[in-house]
Amino acid sequence: MTTITLETLSKEFDDVVAVNGIDLTVRDGEFLVVVGPSGCGKSTTLRLLAGLETPTDGEIRMDSRDVTGAEPKDRNVAMVFQNYALYPHMTGRRNITFGMNAAGSFTDEEIDRRVAKAAETLDIADLLDRKPQAMSGGERQRVALGRAIVRDPDAFLMDEPLSNLDAKLRIQMRAELTRLHAELGTTTVYVTHDQTEAMTLGERVVVMDDGRIQQVDPPQALYDFPTNRFVAEFIGDPAMNMIDVELEGGAAVHDAFRIPLPAGSAEGETGAGTEPLADPDAGGRRHAVLGIRPEDLHLARERPDLGETTFDATVEVTEPLGDSLLVHCSIGNETVKMGAEPRSSLEPGGAVSVGYDPERLHLFDPETGEAFYHSATATAPADRAEPVVTD
């Protein structure tokens, strides 16, 4: 049970800045997922935590202990790797106990007892006498997890542990990791590039890009209230539509449409994540980027309850996803994606009338990419208890 604190942590490789001064607190017993595109510094952050890399600057503390310069073995953390990193010449049992023997702080009975317990937890009793060669990918990952949990470490560090598994197994292991964490309650930092994995596993999710933390929030907050364009476009599949608009009199104006922004905001709403919109009286037409998720756009005929405001679009391509139909359509000169009911008959080139969910609009600053308006906060600020952490 450990709280891990990172303070202005940086890591430079020659002239490349991999991690650029991040501050982060991993709460005691939390399952924290770090997500981001390749090269965003998420793996480096994890390796800094493990002690496999030495930070260029900054501090790492576990509880109150400063471990910044500590050797990996003195940190009492266990790491699970993408390629499992099992010793190929050892049986499952030997793989699990090898590190414990090295640590030297366990008696033989203690080791036996712990292996038996881990085997039971992970259901790997029948794998203990097999070599990794004779195990499937999922079984290997289980043994690797077993190796991590027997030592009863202060924290688990997982570096894309599910990436080498096939899709079905990955979903199964995902559920199992959640169960395991509920059972053990050990502080866990989990790195992945897969946003679905991040959303499903994390109690809180850290989105990283370019060596910096973009946002730290629970998954739903991350999805509903992205702090900037990067987070908005990275989280969610298919990605959020971004449309250049002008703000004018409390509405987002585009050549092809005019969307009134729900009230509250224009009158100087100061809730977290929002800023006052440009005041029309000051003569301020303001450029902005309007973000709408594909699932918040609908064919007007499917959702008449969403209100009167609709705009016209031309269907370009349709992609049936089974449970829904993804429609690429053009509005003016913009291409947007939208969700439609499955089995809708839409012909490419056809005109459709599109409605939107007024509670799911986001506005971003075109220069900085920062979000300054979420219509959900504007209409019902009380819904959102937790402030957005933007460090």
Add this chain to the structure above:
Amino acid sequence: MTGAIQYAKRRFESARAALGRGAGTETTESTADLGAAGVHVQLWLLAGLVLFPILVAVVVSTKQQGIVTSLPDLLPGTYAVENYREAIVDYGFARFMWNSLLMSVVVVVGKLVVSVLAAVAIVYYRVPYKDLVFLFVLFTLLLPVPVRFVPLFQLMNDLGWSNSLLAITVPYIASATTVFILRQHFLSIPTSIVETAKLDGVGPLKFTLRVLVPMSRGVLVGVSIIMFVYAWNQYLWPLVIIDSEANQVAQVGLQLLQGDVQGGQLSWSLVMAGSVLTLLPPLALMILFRKPLLETFAIQQK
């Protein structure tokens, strides 16, 4: 040899493909068999070509005189036991073989220990100018032992090692080739394995002995065989530095057999008996460890 086999294989494949294109289903099989037979004939011919001198040596070693002037002379004689006994007991060939074995084993073990440690240092430790050091190690390949004979001879004399086991083993213990092969192999081991060990607090020595060496078993065996054969076949250096018969090795010992002229005539049968004996230990090793050897040095088709 391998080249020839590869060539034959290719021929076989292409022949098969050609046949498959032309003929109907029924004839394909029989002609394919014919093609296979043709390949086997070729292979036997090639193998025979390589084996012929050795077979002659074996045959001659069973004869009284061992002069071959016509084909009937290539029938096995009845002096086998007598010849081998004479070589081993009377000419002290057992002694030479023992010396050779000792030398080879010491060289192989020494090479492995030094090379594994060197490769571990080069791959896993942060040493300043590591690549330069490795390059320097590779540079020693440009200076094989025969080039260094004169200074080496001087050095051995100064150390008082001449005419001893030390003189024929120590100069061979460092091996750039082995370091190179092991380095390449260690580099192919995923770093996460090393990192797991680090996190578990497995020390460098324990990691080397319990993880690296077992994971490199195939490579180590393969390299050992090659190095053993290389050491076993040393001729010039032992000839130069060893001057007592008791410490001499088998390859030079052969020459001693040859030097013993009986009544103005070379006893070829004795020389061949010695040669066959010298051939046996490397052959036995090759047969015993052919699998790891092939795994180590086979070119993998991807």
